[in-house]
Amino acid sequence: MNKTIKRYLSIVCRVILGAVFLFSGFVKSVDPLGTAYKITDYLEAFGLDFFMGMSLPLAILLIIVEFTIGFNFLFGVQTRKTAWAALLFMLVMTPLTLYLAIANPVSDCGCFGDAIVLTNWQTFYKNVAIDFLLLIVLLNVKYEYPWLSNWASYVVMLLPVAFVLVMSVHCYRHLPVIDFRPYKIGNSIKEGMTLPEGAKTDKYEVSFVYAKDGVEQEFSMTDCPFGDTTWVFVRQNSVLVEKGDVPPIHDFTMQTADGDDITEDVLDREGYTLLVVCSKVEKASTRHWKELNALYQYALSNRIAFYGMSATYSEMLDQYRQQYHIKFPFVATDEITLKTIVRSNPGLVLLQGDVVAGKWHYNDLPTVEELNVIVKQK
Numbered sequence: 001m002n003k004t005i006k007r008y009l010s011i012v013c014r015v016i017l018g019a020v021f022l023f024s025g026f027v028k029s030v031d032p033l034g035t036a037y038k039i040t041d042y043l044e045a046f047g048l049d050f051f052m053g054m055s056l057p058l059a060i061l062l063i064i065v066e067f068t069i070g071f072n073f074l075f076g077v078q079t080r081k082t083a084w085a086a087l088l089f090m091l092v093m094t095p096l097t098l099y100l101a102i103a104n105p106v107s108d109c110g111c112f113g114d115a116i117v118l119t120n121w122q123t124f125y126k127n128v129a130i131d132f133l134l135l136i137v138l139l140n141v142k143y144e145y146p147w148l149s150n151w152a153s154y155v156v157m158l159l160p161v162a163f164v165l166v167m168s169v170h171c172y173r174h175l176p177v178i179d180f181r182p183y184k185i186g187n188s189i190k191e192g193m194t195l196p197e198g199a200k201t202d203k204y205e206v207s208f209v210y211a212k213d214g215v216e217q218e219f220s221m222t223d224c225p226f227g228d229t230t231w232v233f234v235r236q237n238s239v240l241v242e243k244g245d246v247p248p249i250h251d252f253t254m255q256t257a258d259g260d261d262i263t264e265d266v267l268d269r270e271g272y273t274l275l276v277v278c279s280k281v282e283k284a285s286t287r288h289w290k291e292l293n294a295l296y297q298y299a300l301s302n303r304i305a306f307y308g309m310s311a312t313y314s315e316m317l318d319q320y321r322q323q324y325h326i327k328f329p330f331v332a333t334d335e336i337t338l339k340t341i342v343r344s345n346p347g348l349v350l351l352q353g354d355v356v357a358g359k360w361h362y363n364d365l366p367t368v369e370e371l372n373v374i375v376k377q378k
Helices: 003-029 034-046 049-075 080-105 120-143 150-156 157-175 264-268 289-301 314-323 335-341 369-375
Strands: 203-212 216-217 234-240 273-278 307-309 331-332 347-352 355-360
Touching: 003 049, 003 080, 003 120, 003 157, 034 049, 034 157, 049 080, 049 157, 049 234, 049 307, 080 120, 150 369, 203 369, 273 289, 273 335, 289 369, 314 331, 347 369
Parallel strands: 273 307, 307 331
Antiparallel strands: 203 216, 203 234, 273 347, 347 355
16 A cells, blocks of 8 residues: 555544544533533442532533544644544543443443434444544554644644633533534424334333242243143233333423322413423522512413422422522422423523423523513514
8 A cells, every 4th residue: 555545544534533523522512511411420320429520620621622633633733643642532432431331330421412322332333433543543644744833733723622612611601502402492392202103112021920739930921821720820020121212302290299290281281381490409500589580470470381390309499499589389300301401500491382482591591571572472
């Protein structure tokens, strides 16, 4: 293989790697809280709870590393050093994803955020492919010619770092500029809770236990002694052998303090519903309850349903409501679901029927006048 072919082979592999790393870093940068939640899952799975407070800084550091590697590969900036940096990165990630595939401590690695959800085995195979491409680049990068001087390349490398820092901070202080989750504006929650036709269902292996003369024996469906009165039925066993498809929204519930499930009542409502999403009230920003109370009074005057949603247990929630003079009622919902609905604590969601019509971070809450305009326009 001559030098020209090796050079173009290196360029092709480098561009592919650049696109993968750049995409991975970008989809994380638009949702830094989601990346922080995934890192928290990792820390919990590995018993590293004392690092929980570092989840967000670690998430932003990961985003910077991935996006900068992708930028450098794609545009041929410090290619040799970037290849070695990527190799060090993959020497950590490949064994880690192999362990995740085998032990399955978390459901998915989150390597592409919520944009593309891969299984743990798919993630491992993806990393093996990246390692293969990296090896080709490392063996042939010497045949490439740098187009920037050494000092200029380091100046250019500040661009991806600045971009992801600005993007991550903006999306942390507001909401993701691109929402990849099933609760994005325009989506129907009820449709998200439904599997399409042809979706795989759970498959179970069913067996039956019968007894004769005090001795139990297990039978399959084909050899079960259904008509033999000498056998006495004891129990039926069902073992899940293949997991079926899961709808995008499978854990949206609203339970009142009295234990009533009002999920269907809310989603079947024809008018508007305002939801204050507060995953844990004890961790919520405390500066906006007066604004939310004003929106609640507006909702009461305009026949708009209004609920707070939280995973905080009822006694602490009651104390918190009294402390901050929160007037609207709360319902109980799973914490992970609430964190998925809106990346803000508290956050505000407007439903039109069961369709998500608006979402706001606590830094961008609409005034009563602004909400009135939105409601009248829809």
